[in-house]
Amino acid sequence: MKNPGLTPFERKVWDAFPYGRDVQFSDANGETAEEGQAWGPERSVRAEVIRRLLVNGRPADGEIASLRLAGVRVTGRLDLRHATVPYAVRFWNCRFDHAPNLYAMRIRQLNFSQCHLPGLDAATIRVDGVLRITGSRIPGAVRLGGARISGAFFLDKADLGEERSDDAERDPVLQLNHATIDDDVWAPRLRTRGQIRLAGATVTGAVNLDNADLSEPDHTVIDAENLTVGSNLTAWRLHAEGRINLRGAKIPAQVNLGEARLSNPRGVALRATSCTIGELWLGDAAPISGSVNLRGSQIGLIHAAPEVWPAHVELDGLTYSSLQPRLPAGPRLAVLERDDDGYVPHAYEQLAAAYRRVGDDAQARVVQLARQRRHRTTLVWYAKLWGHTQDATVGYGYRPTRAMTWLLGLLLLGTVVYGLHHPQPVEPGKAPDFNAFVYTLDLLLPIIDFGQEKAFNPHGAYQWLAYLLIAAGWILATTVVAGITRAVSRQ
Structure with missing residues:
Protein backbone atom coordinates (compact mmCIF):
# COMPACT_ATOMS: atom_id res chain seq x y z
CA MET A 1 0.00 0.00 0.00
CA THR A 377 -51.51 23.45 63.42
CA THR A 378 -53.45 23.93 60.17
CA LEU A 379 -56.90 24.19 61.82
CA VAL A 380 -58.99 27.14 63.02
CA TRP A 381 -58.83 28.06 66.70
CA TYR A 382 -61.88 26.13 67.93
CA ALA A 383 -60.77 22.98 66.09
CA LYS A 384 -57.32 23.42 67.62
CA LEU A 385 -58.93 23.64 71.06
CA TRP A 386 -60.79 20.37 70.50
CA GLY A 387 -57.58 18.82 69.18
CA HIS A 388 -55.69 19.79 72.32
CA THR A 389 -58.47 18.20 74.37
CA GLN A 390 -58.23 14.95 72.40
CA ASP A 391 -54.46 14.99 72.70
CA ALA A 392 -54.45 15.54 76.46
CA THR A 393 -57.11 12.96 77.21
CA VAL A 394 -56.57 10.06 74.83
CA GLY A 395 -53.64 11.05 72.60
CA TYR A 396 -55.99 11.14 69.59
CA GLY A 397 -56.72 7.47 70.26
CA TYR A 398 -53.09 6.40 69.89
CA ARG A 399 -52.41 6.39 73.65
CA PRO A 400 -54.79 3.70 75.02
CA THR A 401 -52.86 3.51 78.31
CA ARG A 402 -53.55 7.20 78.84
CA ALA A 403 -57.26 6.50 78.31
CA MET A 404 -57.09 3.68 80.85
CA THR A 405 -55.46 6.06 83.35
CA TRP A 406 -58.29 8.56 82.86
CA LEU A 407 -60.84 5.78 83.29
CA LEU A 408 -59.29 4.68 86.56
CA GLY A 409 -59.11 8.28 87.77
CA LEU A 410 -62.75 8.92 86.94
CA LEU A 411 -63.73 5.62 88.52
CA LEU A 412 -61.98 6.65 91.72
CA LEU A 413 -63.60 10.11 91.60
CA GLY A 414 -67.08 8.71 91.12
CA THR A 415 -66.63 6.06 93.80
CA VAL A 416 -65.57 8.67 96.37
CA VAL A 417 -68.21 11.26 95.44
CA TYR A 418 -71.14 8.86 95.24
CA GLY A 419 -69.87 6.96 98.25
CA LEU A 420 -70.27 10.15 100.27
CA HIS A 421 -73.48 11.29 98.57
CA HIS A 422 -75.71 8.37 97.63
CA PRO A 423 -78.18 9.17 94.79
CA GLN A 424 -81.84 8.62 95.48
CA PRO A 425 -83.41 5.34 94.27
CA VAL A 426 -85.81 5.65 91.34
CA GLU A 427 -88.30 3.29 93.02
CA PRO A 428 -87.79 3.21 96.79
CA GLY A 429 -88.13 -0.27 98.25
CA LYS A 430 -87.39 -1.97 94.93
CA ALA A 431 -83.87 -0.70 94.26
CA PRO A 432 -80.89 -2.99 94.94
CA ASP A 433 -78.35 -2.08 97.58
CA PHE A 434 -76.32 0.91 96.39
CA ASN A 435 -72.64 0.32 95.58
CA ALA A 436 -70.69 3.47 94.71
CA PHE A 437 -67.94 1.58 92.83
CA VAL A 438 -70.35 -0.47 90.70
CA TYR A 439 -72.58 2.54 90.10
CA THR A 440 -69.64 4.58 88.78
CA LEU A 441 -68.50 1.62 86.68
CA ASP A 442 -72.03 1.38 85.25
CA LEU A 443 -71.85 5.03 84.24
CA LEU A 444 -68.41 4.74 82.65
CA LEU A 445 -68.77 1.52 80.68
CA PRO A 446 -71.03 1.78 77.64
CA ILE A 447 -73.30 -1.16 76.72
CA ILE A 448 -72.51 -3.12 79.93
CA ASP A 449 -75.37 -2.82 82.48
CA PHE A 450 -74.94 -3.73 86.16
CA GLY A 451 -78.41 -2.42 87.05
CA GLN A 452 -77.14 0.41 89.27
CA GLU A 453 -77.42 3.28 86.78
CA LYS A 454 -81.16 2.65 86.10
CA ALA A 455 -82.00 2.11 89.75
CA PHE A 456 -80.62 5.40 91.10
CA ASN A 457 -81.15 8.98 90.04
CA PRO A 458 -78.71 11.67 91.26
CA HIS A 459 -79.74 15.32 91.44
CA GLY A 460 -78.08 18.69 90.97
CA ALA A 461 -74.31 18.72 90.55
CA TYR A 462 -74.16 14.96 91.07
CA GLN A 463 -76.40 14.49 88.05
CA TRP A 464 -74.02 16.62 85.94
CA LEU A 465 -71.15 14.49 87.20
CA ALA A 466 -73.06 11.42 86.02
CA TYR A 467 -73.46 12.96 82.55
CA LEU A 468 -69.73 13.70 82.46
CA LEU A 469 -68.86 10.14 83.43
CA ILE A 470 -71.15 8.69 80.75
CA ALA A 471 -69.69 10.90 77.99
CA ALA A 472 -66.11 10.31 79.12
CA GLY A 473 -66.77 6.59 79.35
CA TRP A 474 -67.85 6.38 75.73
CA ILE A 475 -64.74 8.23 74.52
CA LEU A 476 -62.21 6.51 76.76
CA ALA A 477 -63.60 3.00 76.60
CA THR A 478 -63.71 3.20 72.80
CA THR A 479 -60.05 4.23 72.77
CA VAL A 480 -59.05 1.32 75.00
CA VAL A 481 -60.98 -1.17 72.88
CA ALA A 482 -59.38 0.19 69.71
CA GLY A 483 -55.92 -0.25 71.23
CA ILE A 484 -56.70 -3.82 72.27
CA THR A 485 -58.11 -4.59 68.82
CA ARG A 486 -54.90 -3.36 67.13
CA ALA A 487 -52.80 -5.51 69.45
CA VAL A 488 -54.91 -8.61 68.77
CA SER A 489 -54.93 -8.02 64.99
CA ARG A 490 -51.10 -7.93 64.98
CA GLN A 491 -51.09 -11.38 66.50
Whole structure:
Protein backbone atom coordinates (compact mmCIF):
# COMPACT_ATOMS: atom_id res chain seq x y z
CA MET A 1 0.00 0.00 0.00
CA LYS A 2 1.85 3.07 -1.31
CA ASN A 3 1.27 6.63 -0.26
CA PRO A 4 3.94 9.18 -1.24
CA GLY A 5 4.53 12.41 0.66
CA LEU A 6 4.76 10.83 4.10
CA THR A 7 7.33 11.83 6.72
CA PRO A 8 9.59 9.04 8.02
CA PHE A 9 7.50 8.71 11.19
CA GLU A 10 4.24 8.68 9.22
CA ARG A 11 5.73 5.98 6.97
CA LYS A 12 6.43 3.94 10.11
CA VAL A 13 2.78 4.29 11.17
CA TRP A 14 1.57 3.47 7.64
CA ASP A 15 3.64 0.30 7.46
CA ALA A 16 2.63 -0.91 10.95
CA PHE A 17 -1.12 -0.61 10.38
CA PRO A 18 -1.70 -3.67 8.14
CA TYR A 19 -0.09 -5.89 10.79
CA GLY A 20 -1.70 -4.27 13.84
CA ARG A 21 1.70 -3.36 15.29
CA ASP A 22 2.28 -0.78 18.03
CA VAL A 23 3.98 2.45 17.08
CA GLN A 24 5.43 4.08 20.15
CA PHE A 25 7.85 6.95 20.36
CA SER A 26 10.75 5.33 22.19
CA ASP A 27 12.35 8.46 23.68
CA ALA A 28 9.31 9.78 25.56
CA ASN A 29 11.16 9.80 28.93
CA GLY A 30 7.95 9.78 30.95
CA GLU A 31 6.37 12.72 29.12
CA THR A 32 2.59 13.06 29.24
CA ALA A 33 0.27 14.01 26.44
CA GLU A 34 -0.41 17.41 28.08
CA GLU A 35 3.23 18.28 27.35
CA GLY A 36 2.89 17.23 23.71
CA GLN A 37 2.50 20.70 22.21
CA ALA A 38 6.24 20.81 21.71
CA TRP A 39 6.52 17.41 20.08
CA GLY A 40 8.02 17.74 16.61
CA PRO A 41 7.71 15.89 13.27
CA GLU A 42 9.81 13.02 14.59
CA ARG A 43 6.76 11.90 16.61
CA SER A 44 3.86 13.57 14.81
CA VAL A 45 1.24 12.26 12.41
CA ARG A 46 -1.06 14.40 10.32
CA ALA A 47 -4.75 13.75 10.89
CA GLU A 48 -5.35 13.43 7.14
CA VAL A 49 -2.87 10.55 7.03
CA ILE A 50 -4.73 8.72 9.80
CA ARG A 51 -7.99 9.34 7.96
CA ARG A 52 -6.70 7.88 4.67
CA LEU A 53 -5.24 4.93 6.52
CA LEU A 54 -8.45 4.07 8.37
CA VAL A 55 -10.74 4.60 5.36
CA ASN A 56 -8.59 3.05 2.62
CA GLY A 57 -6.12 0.82 4.49
CA ARG A 58 -6.22 -2.96 4.23
CA PRO A 59 -4.78 -5.74 6.41
CA ALA A 60 -1.81 -7.76 5.26
CA ASP A 61 -2.52 -11.34 4.21
CA GLY A 62 -3.37 -13.41 7.25
CA GLU A 63 -3.08 -10.40 9.61
CA ILE A 64 -5.54 -8.31 11.63
CA ALA A 65 -5.06 -4.63 10.92
CA SER A 66 -5.36 -2.00 13.65
CA LEU A 67 -4.05 1.46 14.46
CA ARG A 68 -2.06 1.48 17.71
CA LEU A 69 -0.21 4.71 18.54
CA ALA A 70 1.51 5.74 21.78
CA GLY A 71 3.27 9.00 22.71
CA VAL A 72 2.33 10.58 19.37
CA ARG A 73 1.10 14.03 18.39
CA VAL A 74 -1.78 14.24 15.90
CA THR A 75 -1.71 17.51 13.96
CA GLY A 76 -4.68 18.93 12.09
CA ARG A 77 -8.30 17.88 12.61
CA LEU A 78 -9.16 14.19 12.42
CA ASP A 79 -12.39 14.16 10.40
CA LEU A 80 -14.08 10.78 10.15
CA ARG A 81 -17.70 11.92 9.90
CA HIS A 82 -19.97 9.13 8.62
CA ALA A 83 -16.97 6.85 8.05
CA THR A 84 -17.10 3.10 8.58
CA VAL A 85 -13.88 1.79 10.13
CA PRO A 86 -13.82 -2.00 10.59
CA TYR A 87 -10.64 -1.86 12.69
CA ALA A 88 -9.72 -1.30 16.31
CA VAL A 89 -8.08 2.07 16.98
CA ARG A 90 -5.94 2.77 20.04
CA PHE A 91 -4.35 6.08 21.01
CA TRP A 92 -2.32 5.96 24.22
CA ASN A 93 -0.69 9.07 25.71
CA CYS A 94 -1.30 10.93 22.45
CA ARG A 95 -1.93 14.62 21.95
CA PHE A 96 -4.46 15.99 19.47
CA ASP A 97 -4.08 19.58 18.33
CA HIS A 98 -7.79 19.74 17.41
CA ALA A 99 -10.89 17.97 18.58
CA PRO A 100 -11.58 14.90 16.42
CA ASN A 101 -14.89 14.93 14.54
CA LEU A 102 -16.33 11.41 14.58
CA TYR A 103 -19.97 12.29 14.03
CA ALA A 104 -22.07 9.27 12.90
CA MET A 105 -18.93 7.16 12.54
CA ARG A 106 -19.03 3.38 12.89
CA ILE A 107 -15.97 1.65 14.31
CA ARG A 108 -15.05 -1.70 15.80
CA GLN A 109 -13.31 -0.39 18.94
CA LEU A 110 -11.98 3.03 19.97
CA ASN A 111 -9.49 3.86 22.70
CA PHE A 112 -8.20 7.29 23.81
CA SER A 113 -6.28 6.35 27.00
CA GLN A 114 -4.12 8.94 28.81
CA CYS A 115 -4.58 11.31 25.87
CA HIS A 116 -5.02 15.06 25.61
CA LEU A 117 -7.84 16.21 23.34
CA PRO A 118 -9.32 19.73 23.08
CA GLY A 119 -12.71 18.02 22.73
CA LEU A 120 -14.41 15.07 21.09
CA ASP A 121 -17.38 15.36 18.72
CA ALA A 122 -18.75 11.84 18.35
CA ALA A 123 -22.52 12.27 18.46
CA THR A 124 -24.46 9.24 17.12
CA ILE A 125 -21.23 7.25 16.85
CA ARG A 126 -21.60 3.49 16.76
CA VAL A 127 -18.92 1.41 18.47
CA ASP A 128 -19.17 -2.36 18.06
CA GLY A 129 -16.96 -2.94 21.07
CA VAL A 130 -15.52 -0.79 23.86
CA LEU A 131 -15.13 2.99 23.93
CA ARG A 132 -12.42 4.21 26.27
CA ILE A 133 -11.19 7.66 27.34
CA THR A 134 -9.51 6.40 30.50
CA GLY A 135 -7.23 8.94 32.16
CA SER A 136 -7.58 11.45 29.33
CA ARG A 137 -7.59 15.21 29.75
CA ILE A 138 -10.30 16.87 27.64
CA PRO A 139 -10.94 20.54 28.49
CA GLY A 140 -13.71 20.89 25.89
CA ALA A 141 -16.95 18.99 25.38
CA VAL A 142 -17.24 15.26 24.82
CA ARG A 143 -20.31 14.89 22.60
CA LEU A 144 -21.73 11.37 22.51
CA GLY A 145 -25.43 12.15 22.27
CA GLY A 146 -27.33 9.33 20.59
CA ALA A 147 -24.26 7.08 20.60
CA ARG A 148 -24.63 3.29 20.43
CA ILE A 149 -21.88 1.40 22.23
CA SER A 150 -22.10 -2.38 22.18
CA GLY A 151 -19.48 -2.80 24.90
CA ALA A 152 -18.60 -0.76 27.96
CA PHE A 153 -17.75 2.94 28.13
CA PHE A 154 -14.64 3.56 30.24
CA LEU A 155 -13.81 7.06 31.46
CA ASP A 156 -12.17 6.22 34.78
CA LYS A 157 -9.70 8.88 35.96
CA ALA A 158 -10.62 11.12 33.03
CA ASP A 159 -10.48 14.90 33.53
CA LEU A 160 -13.14 16.80 31.59
CA GLY A 161 -13.93 20.51 31.33
CA GLU A 162 -12.39 23.61 32.83
CA GLU A 163 -12.97 25.67 35.95
CA ARG A 164 -15.90 28.08 35.73
CA SER A 165 -14.97 31.73 35.17
CA ASP A 166 -18.54 33.10 35.48
CA ASP A 167 -22.05 32.02 36.44
CA ALA A 168 -23.41 31.76 32.88
CA GLU A 169 -25.02 28.53 31.67
CA ARG A 170 -22.64 26.51 29.51
CA ASP A 171 -22.79 23.36 27.41
CA PRO A 172 -22.31 20.01 29.16
CA VAL A 173 -18.77 18.69 29.22
CA LEU A 174 -20.02 15.13 28.74
CA GLN A 175 -23.09 14.54 26.58
CA LEU A 176 -24.53 11.03 26.68
CA ASN A 177 -28.15 12.03 26.23
CA HIS A 178 -30.21 9.32 24.51
CA ALA A 179 -27.14 7.12 24.21
CA THR A 180 -27.43 3.34 24.42
CA ILE A 181 -24.65 1.44 26.16
CA ASP A 182 -24.98 -2.33 26.20
CA ASP A 183 -22.59 -2.82 29.11
CA ASP A 184 -21.30 -0.60 31.95
CA VAL A 185 -20.39 3.05 32.22
CA TRP A 186 -17.21 2.77 34.23
CA ALA A 187 -16.07 6.12 35.64
CA PRO A 188 -14.46 5.81 39.10
CA ARG A 189 -12.30 8.86 39.94
CA LEU A 190 -13.77 10.82 37.07
CA ARG A 191 -13.20 14.56 37.41
CA THR A 192 -15.47 17.03 35.61
CA ARG A 193 -15.86 20.79 35.64
CA GLY A 194 -19.25 21.14 34.01
CA GLN A 195 -22.42 19.15 33.50
CA ILE A 196 -22.73 15.45 32.73
CA ARG A 197 -25.84 14.89 30.62
CA LEU A 198 -27.36 11.40 30.70
CA ALA A 199 -30.96 12.40 29.91
CA GLY A 200 -32.82 9.56 28.22
CA ALA A 201 -29.75 7.30 28.15
CA THR A 202 -29.99 3.52 28.53
CA VAL A 203 -27.22 1.59 30.26
CA THR A 204 -27.77 -2.16 30.25
CA GLY A 205 -25.22 -2.78 32.97
CA ALA A 206 -24.14 -0.52 35.84
CA VAL A 207 -22.98 3.08 36.21
CA ASN A 208 -19.92 3.51 38.44
CA LEU A 209 -18.98 6.98 39.73
CA ASP A 210 -17.08 5.91 42.83
CA ASN A 211 -14.72 8.62 44.14
CA ALA A 212 -15.73 10.95 41.30
CA ASP A 213 -15.26 14.70 41.71
CA LEU A 214 -17.95 16.58 39.80
CA SER A 215 -18.43 20.34 39.90
CA GLU A 216 -20.90 22.79 38.36
CA PRO A 217 -21.84 25.07 41.30
CA ASP A 218 -25.34 26.61 41.26
CA HIS A 219 -26.21 24.62 38.14
CA THR A 220 -27.02 21.01 37.26
CA VAL A 221 -23.93 18.82 37.59
CA ILE A 222 -25.64 15.54 36.57
CA ASP A 223 -28.70 15.66 34.33
CA ALA A 224 -29.99 12.08 34.27
CA GLU A 225 -33.70 12.60 33.59
CA ASN A 226 -35.33 9.37 32.44
CA LEU A 227 -32.05 7.48 32.71
CA THR A 228 -32.52 3.70 32.59
CA VAL A 229 -29.89 1.51 34.27
CA GLY A 230 -29.94 -2.27 34.21
CA SER A 231 -28.50 -2.77 37.70
CA ASN A 232 -26.68 -0.36 40.04
CA LEU A 233 -25.69 3.27 40.04
CA THR A 234 -22.82 3.44 42.49
CA ALA A 235 -21.28 6.74 43.53
CA TRP A 236 -19.47 5.83 46.72
CA ARG A 237 -17.52 8.80 48.07
CA LEU A 238 -18.84 10.99 45.26
CA HIS A 239 -18.15 14.70 45.66
CA ALA A 240 -20.72 16.67 43.69
CA GLU A 241 -21.13 20.45 43.64
CA GLY A 242 -24.35 21.37 41.88
CA ARG A 243 -27.70 19.71 41.35
CA ILE A 244 -28.02 15.98 40.72
CA ASN A 245 -31.19 15.45 38.66
CA LEU A 246 -32.51 11.87 38.49
CA ARG A 247 -36.10 12.77 37.60
CA GLY A 248 -37.92 9.77 36.12
CA ALA A 249 -34.87 7.48 36.36
CA LYS A 250 -35.37 3.71 36.53
CA ILE A 251 -32.69 1.93 38.55
CA PRO A 252 -33.93 -1.49 39.71
CA ALA A 253 -31.04 -2.28 42.02
CA GLN A 254 -29.11 0.19 44.15
CA VAL A 255 -28.27 3.88 44.04
CA ASN A 256 -25.28 3.95 46.36
CA LEU A 257 -24.25 7.38 47.63
CA GLY A 258 -22.42 6.03 50.65
CA GLU A 259 -19.95 8.53 52.15
CA ALA A 260 -20.90 10.99 49.40
CA ARG A 261 -20.76 14.77 49.71
CA LEU A 262 -23.60 16.49 47.88
CA SER A 263 -23.60 20.27 47.83
CA ASN A 264 -25.77 22.89 46.17
CA PRO A 265 -26.48 25.29 49.05
CA ARG A 266 -28.49 27.79 47.00
CA GLY A 267 -30.78 25.24 45.38
CA VAL A 268 -31.70 21.56 45.05
CA ALA A 269 -28.79 19.22 45.72
CA LEU A 270 -30.65 15.98 44.88
CA ARG A 271 -33.76 15.74 42.75
CA ALA A 272 -35.04 12.19 42.39
CA THR A 273 -38.71 12.75 41.59
CA SER A 274 -40.94 10.16 39.88
CA CYS A 275 -38.13 7.61 40.06
CA THR A 276 -38.26 3.86 40.44
CA ILE A 277 -35.30 2.75 42.57
CA GLY A 278 -34.64 -0.55 44.31
CA GLU A 279 -32.48 0.84 47.13
CA LEU A 280 -31.24 4.33 47.95
CA TRP A 281 -28.13 4.23 50.15
CA LEU A 282 -26.79 7.31 51.89
CA GLY A 283 -24.94 5.45 54.61
CA ASP A 284 -22.23 7.55 56.28
CA ALA A 285 -22.85 10.35 53.77
CA ALA A 286 -22.10 13.91 54.83
CA PRO A 287 -25.11 16.13 55.64
CA ILE A 288 -26.51 17.29 52.32
CA SER A 289 -26.01 20.99 51.63
CA GLY A 290 -29.06 22.17 49.72
CA SER A 291 -32.57 20.76 49.45
CA VAL A 292 -33.73 17.25 48.49
CA ASN A 293 -36.80 16.53 46.35
CA LEU A 294 -38.10 12.93 46.26
CA ARG A 295 -41.71 13.63 45.26
CA GLY A 296 -43.63 10.80 43.63
CA SER A 297 -40.78 8.28 43.68
CA GLN A 298 -41.03 4.57 44.46
CA ILE A 299 -38.08 3.26 46.47
CA GLY A 300 -37.82 -0.18 48.02
CA LEU A 301 -35.29 0.59 50.78
CA ILE A 302 -33.94 3.93 51.98
CA HIS A 303 -30.76 3.68 54.05
CA ALA A 304 -30.01 7.11 55.49
CA ALA A 305 -29.48 8.51 58.96
CA PRO A 306 -31.80 11.45 59.75
CA GLU A 307 -28.86 13.83 60.08
CA VAL A 308 -28.01 13.31 56.40
CA TRP A 309 -31.19 15.07 55.26
CA PRO A 310 -30.98 18.86 54.82
CA ALA A 311 -33.17 21.58 56.33
CA HIS A 312 -35.48 21.54 53.29
CA VAL A 313 -37.03 18.37 51.83
CA GLU A 314 -39.99 17.59 49.57
CA LEU A 315 -41.51 14.14 50.16
CA ASP A 316 -45.12 14.30 48.97
CA GLY A 317 -45.99 11.12 47.06
CA LEU A 318 -42.79 9.30 48.03
CA THR A 319 -43.42 5.61 48.72
CA TYR A 320 -40.97 3.14 50.23
CA SER A 321 -41.07 -0.28 51.88
CA SER A 322 -38.50 0.02 54.65
CA LEU A 323 -36.00 2.35 56.30
CA GLN A 324 -32.51 1.69 57.58
CA PRO A 325 -30.90 1.99 60.04
CA ARG A 326 -33.51 0.96 62.58
CA LEU A 327 -34.33 4.01 64.69
CA PRO A 328 -37.19 5.24 66.87
CA ALA A 329 -39.72 7.49 65.23
CA GLY A 330 -38.60 10.76 66.82
CA PRO A 331 -35.52 11.50 64.67
CA ARG A 332 -37.34 10.54 61.48
CA LEU A 333 -40.33 12.70 62.35
CA ALA A 334 -37.99 15.66 62.58
CA VAL A 335 -37.22 15.15 58.85
CA LEU A 336 -40.92 15.24 57.94
CA GLU A 337 -41.28 18.55 59.72
CA ARG A 338 -38.77 20.07 57.30
CA ASP A 339 -41.00 19.49 54.26
CA ASP A 340 -41.31 22.66 52.20
CA ASP A 341 -44.95 21.78 51.49
CA GLY A 342 -45.81 22.05 55.19
CA TYR A 343 -48.13 19.37 56.48
CA VAL A 344 -47.99 16.36 54.09
CA PRO A 345 -50.27 13.56 55.39
CA HIS A 346 -48.88 11.05 52.89
CA ALA A 347 -45.38 11.36 54.33
CA TYR A 348 -46.62 10.47 57.82
CA GLU A 349 -48.69 7.55 56.53
CA GLN A 350 -45.64 6.16 54.71
CA LEU A 351 -43.48 6.37 57.81
CA ALA A 352 -46.14 4.73 59.97
CA ALA A 353 -46.57 1.95 57.38
CA ALA A 354 -42.81 1.31 57.38
CA TYR A 355 -42.86 0.74 61.15
CA ARG A 356 -45.91 -1.52 60.89
CA ARG A 357 -44.19 -3.68 58.25
CA VAL A 358 -41.46 -4.54 60.73
CA GLY A 359 -43.99 -5.16 63.51
CA ASP A 360 -43.21 -2.00 65.52
CA ASP A 361 -46.76 -0.82 66.14
CA ALA A 362 -45.71 1.35 69.09
CA GLN A 363 -43.54 3.55 66.85
CA ALA A 364 -46.27 3.56 64.20
CA ARG A 365 -48.63 5.05 66.79
CA VAL A 366 -46.01 7.67 67.66
CA VAL A 367 -45.98 8.68 63.99
CA GLN A 368 -49.78 8.78 63.78
CA LEU A 369 -49.96 10.90 66.90
CA ALA A 370 -47.38 13.29 65.43
CA ARG A 371 -49.44 13.46 62.23
CA GLN A 372 -52.51 14.55 64.22
CA ARG A 373 -50.51 17.18 66.10
CA ARG A 374 -49.04 18.54 62.86
CA HIS A 375 -52.49 18.61 61.29
CA ARG A 376 -53.77 20.53 64.30
CA THR A 377 -51.51 23.45 63.42
CA THR A 378 -53.45 23.93 60.17
CA LEU A 379 -56.90 24.19 61.82
CA VAL A 380 -58.99 27.14 63.02
CA TRP A 381 -58.83 28.06 66.70
CA TYR A 382 -61.88 26.13 67.93
CA ALA A 383 -60.77 22.98 66.09
CA LYS A 384 -57.32 23.42 67.62
CA LEU A 385 -58.93 23.64 71.06
CA TRP A 386 -60.79 20.37 70.50
CA GLY A 387 -57.58 18.82 69.18
CA HIS A 388 -55.69 19.79 72.32
CA THR A 389 -58.47 18.20 74.37
CA GLN A 390 -58.23 14.95 72.40
CA ASP A 391 -54.46 14.99 72.70
CA ALA A 392 -54.45 15.54 76.46
CA THR A 393 -57.11 12.96 77.21
CA VAL A 394 -56.57 10.06 74.83
CA GLY A 395 -53.64 11.05 72.60
CA TYR A 396 -55.99 11.14 69.59
CA GLY A 397 -56.72 7.47 70.26
CA TYR A 398 -53.09 6.40 69.89
CA ARG A 399 -52.41 6.39 73.65
CA PRO A 400 -54.79 3.70 75.02
CA THR A 401 -52.86 3.51 78.31
CA ARG A 402 -53.55 7.20 78.84
CA ALA A 403 -57.26 6.50 78.31
CA MET A 404 -57.09 3.68 80.85
CA THR A 405 -55.46 6.06 83.35
CA TRP A 406 -58.29 8.56 82.86
CA LEU A 407 -60.84 5.78 83.29
CA LEU A 408 -59.29 4.68 86.56
CA GLY A 409 -59.11 8.28 87.77
CA LEU A 410 -62.75 8.92 86.94
CA LEU A 411 -63.73 5.62 88.52
CA LEU A 412 -61.98 6.65 91.72
CA LEU A 413 -63.60 10.11 91.60
CA GLY A 414 -67.08 8.71 91.12
CA THR A 415 -66.63 6.06 93.80
CA VAL A 416 -65.57 8.67 96.37
CA VAL A 417 -68.21 11.26 95.44
CA TYR A 418 -71.14 8.86 95.24
CA GLY A 419 -69.87 6.96 98.25
CA LEU A 420 -70.27 10.15 100.27
CA HIS A 421 -73.48 11.29 98.57
CA HIS A 422 -75.71 8.37 97.63
CA PRO A 423 -78.18 9.17 94.79
CA GLN A 424 -81.84 8.62 95.48
CA PRO A 425 -83.41 5.34 94.27
CA VAL A 426 -85.81 5.65 91.34
CA GLU A 427 -88.30 3.29 93.02
CA PRO A 428 -87.79 3.21 96.79
CA GLY A 429 -88.13 -0.27 98.25
CA LYS A 430 -87.39 -1.97 94.93
CA ALA A 431 -83.87 -0.70 94.26
CA PRO A 432 -80.89 -2.99 94.94
CA ASP A 433 -78.35 -2.08 97.58
CA PHE A 434 -76.32 0.91 96.39
CA ASN A 435 -72.64 0.32 95.58
CA ALA A 436 -70.69 3.47 94.71
CA PHE A 437 -67.94 1.58 92.83
CA VAL A 438 -70.35 -0.47 90.70
CA TYR A 439 -72.58 2.54 90.10
CA THR A 440 -69.64 4.58 88.78
CA LEU A 441 -68.50 1.62 86.68
CA ASP A 442 -72.03 1.38 85.25
CA LEU A 443 -71.85 5.03 84.24
CA LEU A 444 -68.41 4.74 82.65
CA LEU A 445 -68.77 1.52 80.68
CA PRO A 446 -71.03 1.78 77.64
CA ILE A 447 -73.30 -1.16 76.72
CA ILE A 448 -72.51 -3.12 79.93
CA ASP A 449 -75.37 -2.82 82.48
CA PHE A 450 -74.94 -3.73 86.16
CA GLY A 451 -78.41 -2.42 87.05
CA GLN A 452 -77.14 0.41 89.27
CA GLU A 453 -77.42 3.28 86.78
CA LYS A 454 -81.16 2.65 86.10
CA ALA A 455 -82.00 2.11 89.75
CA PHE A 456 -80.62 5.40 91.10
CA ASN A 457 -81.15 8.98 90.04
CA PRO A 458 -78.71 11.67 91.26
CA HIS A 459 -79.74 15.32 91.44
CA GLY A 460 -78.08 18.69 90.97
CA ALA A 461 -74.31 18.72 90.55
CA TYR A 462 -74.16 14.96 91.07
CA GLN A 463 -76.40 14.49 88.05
CA TRP A 464 -74.02 16.62 85.94
CA LEU A 465 -71.15 14.49 87.20
CA ALA A 466 -73.06 11.42 86.02
CA TYR A 467 -73.46 12.96 82.55
CA LEU A 468 -69.73 13.70 82.46
CA LEU A 469 -68.86 10.14 83.43
CA ILE A 470 -71.15 8.69 80.75
CA ALA A 471 -69.69 10.90 77.99
CA ALA A 472 -66.11 10.31 79.12
CA GLY A 473 -66.77 6.59 79.35
CA TRP A 474 -67.85 6.38 75.73
CA ILE A 475 -64.74 8.23 74.52
CA LEU A 476 -62.21 6.51 76.76
CA ALA A 477 -63.60 3.00 76.60
CA THR A 478 -63.71 3.20 72.80
CA THR A 479 -60.05 4.23 72.77
CA VAL A 480 -59.05 1.32 75.00
CA VAL A 481 -60.98 -1.17 72.88
CA ALA A 482 -59.38 0.19 69.71
CA GLY A 483 -55.92 -0.25 71.23
CA ILE A 484 -56.70 -3.82 72.27
CA THR A 485 -58.11 -4.59 68.82
CA ARG A 486 -54.90 -3.36 67.13
CA ALA A 487 -52.80 -5.51 69.45
CA VAL A 488 -54.91 -8.61 68.77
CA SER A 489 -54.93 -8.02 64.99
CA ARG A 490 -51.10 -7.93 64.98
CA GLN A 491 -51.09 -11.38 66.50
